[in-house]
Amino acid sequence: MSQPTQESFELSRDSAPHDGPMISARGLRKSYGDFEAVKGIDLDVQPGEAFGFLGPNGAGKSSTMRMVAAVSPPSGGSLRILGMDPAKDGPKIRGRLGVCPQEDTLDNELTVRENLLVYGRYFGISRREVGSRADELLRFLQLTDKQNDQVDSLSGGLKRRVTIARSLINNPDVLLLDEPTTGLDPQARHLLWDKLFRLKQQGVTLVITTHYMDEAEQLCDRLVVIDGGQIVAEGSPRQLIEQHSTREVAELRFGVGEHEAYAPLLADLGERTEVLPDRLLLYTEDGEAALAQVHERGLAPTAVLVRRSTLEDVFLRLTGRSLAD
Amino acid sequence: MALVRDNPSSVDLLLRQVDYWRTVYRRTWRGSVVASFVQPLFYVAAMGVLLGDYIDDGGASLEGAPSYLAYIAPGLLAAQAMQVSAAECMFPVMSAIRWVKTYHGMLATPLDVPDIVRAHLAFVAFRIAMSCAVFGLVLAPFDVYGSVAGALCAYLGAVLVGMAFATCLYAFAAGVKSEQWFVAMMRLGILPLFLFSGAFFPISNLAPPLEALARVTPLWHGVDLVRMCTLGQPESGAVLVHLTYLVAMVAVGYWWAVRRLRARMVV
Numbered sequence: 001m002s003q004p005t006q007e008s009f010e011l012s013r014d015s016a017p018h019d020g021p022m023i024s025a026r027g028l029r030k031s032y033g034d035f036e037a038v039k040g041i042d043l044d045v046q047p048g049e050a051f052g053f054l055g056p057n058g059a060g061k062s063s064t065m066r067m068v069a070a071v072s073p074p075s076g077g078s079l080r081i082l083g084m085d086p087a088k089d090g091p092k093i094r095g096r097l098g099v100c101p102q103e104d105t106l107d108n109e110l111t112v113r114e115n116l117l118v119y120g121r122y123f124g125i126s127r128r129e130v131g132s133r134a135d136e137l138l139r140f141l142q143l144t145d146k147q148n149d150q151v152d153s154l155s156g157g158l159k160r161r162v163t164i165a166r167s168l169i170n171n172p173d174v175l176l177l178d179e180p181t182t183g184l185d186p187q188a189r190h191l192l193w194d195k196l197f198r199l200k201q202q203g204v205t206l207v208i209t210t211h212y213m214d215e216a217e218q219l220c221d222r223l224v225v226i227d228g229g230q231i232v233a234e235g236s237p238r239q240l241i242e243q244h245s246t247r248e249v250a251e252l253r254f255g256v257g258e259h260e261a262y263a264p265l266l267a268d269l270g271e272r273t274e275v276l277p278d279r280l281l282l283y284t285e286d287g288e289a290a291l292a293q294v295h296e297r298g299l300a301p302t303a304v305l306v307r308r309s310t311l312e313d314v315f316l317r318l319t320g321r322s323l324a325d
Numbered sequence: 326m327a328l329v330r331d332n333p334s335s336v337d338l339l340l341r342q343v344d345y346w347r348t349v350y351r352r353t354w355r356g357s358v359v360a361s362f363v364q365p366l367f368y369v370a371a372m373g374v375l376l377g378d379y380i381d382d383g384g385a386s387l388e389g390a391p392s393y394l395a396y397i398a399p400g401l402l403a404a405q406a407m408q409v410s411a412a413e414c415m416f417p418v419m420s421a422i423r424w425v426k427t428y429h430g431m432l433a434t435p436l437d438v439p440d441i442v443r444a445h446l447a448f449v450a451f452r453i454a455m456s457c458a459v460f461g462l463v464l465a466p467f468d469v470y471g472s473v474a475g476a477l478c479a480y481l482g483a484v485l486v487g488m489a490f491a492t493c494l495y496a497f498a499a500g501v502k503s504e505q506w507f508v509a510m511m512r513l514g515i516l517p518l519f520l521f522s523g524a525f526f527p528i529s530n531l532a533p534p535l536e537a538l539a540r541v542t543p544l545w546h547g548v549d550l551v552r553m554c555t556l557g558q559p560e561s562g563a564v565l566v567h568l569t570y571l572v573a574m575v576a577v578g579y580w581w582a583v584r585r586l587r588a589r590m591v592v
Contacts (some may be wrong), residue, residue: 071433094435101433121344122434
């Protein structure tokens, strides 16, 4: 038997080709009793795209994901997944999706390999095929050494990898990842990003929710910023930054509680200022030049930092709130 | 060739879950076999043989049973089926919903709520069948069966009793929010049924209102059915009533279980 390296891992695209967007929603809503979690969103996810939902906790990302995963019926609007209606063709749609939920739903008392085998069978994949498929995925996610370990004994990062391996067992057309790296250490996150990036290169459509701007910037071709159940902006990470923020940001720290008072003294040095509890943000095309002017005015911040704008700034601009809880 | 086929039959969807349940069983069968062997042996020895000696000496009327042992053996068999159901349909269901979240994983695949309920209940049926088989065989040397046919009927009757409880307890477990309910069900439901449904003494010994109450409980129907089988004294009218009652309970419980699990999972 040949031993393919992880790089040669391939997804054989075997389902019927589908014209048009993989996911298409118009006026999509979700209510739980009186609470409206998703308040009418429109979106199209194209084949091969890595699409992101960026928003704070409670923004409606997970509710949207559950509808897109064809497990939660929409309360209103229209939703088409792979051209099908989830209300009618739920099982058929789910057969072609991979789902990596926010909380792991692995069976802790089974081994890594058993989790994959058992799960593959739910899709009707034959025992023999599911075995070779599991071997392939274990190699791809670097889990071969751990395949006979009970899931219970694994670290959070390894469990995430098992969940992702499991979600790929049916060669999905679309992989849904709900907060894939929440709670992981930086090393585990980077390894996961690398794997997701490879999947994207192989043409798997990725839909990712995250409240990490760096994750969104790393992985997403296009994203929507979602807040309070509504889409507040849409575009590529670069477009969003260009449209909603300046090139650079000067971060100034003054004494505790003084930021509010300093803001008007600096407002004319940039396009905009934001006051956060611990710092003052000055949005400008040239951060160093703005800083020089701050010093010329005789103001002496205790710490300064000039950086490029990120999605965090876009979010702050659009919602007036920070992404961190 | 496509990995995932569309439009599978319900039987196919059931078979897809066999590997999962087989894996679960491989992990737990030792404990369950020992329990289903040892527990009946203790009961039969302590109550049937030792306590039975006193009762037989007292010349009690036992609804036509030749000995107290022969009287309680079918009661214990039916009650065992109920106990297995209680063990398999409460905590494991809540675990699959809330703790291990097995059902959440399953529902992200082509499986649907009724497929999941059917597979879980099929596994419970298997557990009851195994457990009652062991129990039934443990009883054999004590000479409690009137005939082989009677023993087989008693066995099938006990499995039916188990499934009647299984579907209803599953439905109960699928909807409750806290495991405290299971403790309440064990203490206020299962235990009194076990003690007062005619497994240990003829319910004619109860005060008339309590006797009437005992007569409508599912375990009494089960115990009476299984006892008619082991003693070889079936009355067709009573058998029909018992079977109708228990089959209806299986059907209503199943319908309710699917409904409650759907309400819980598909939100």
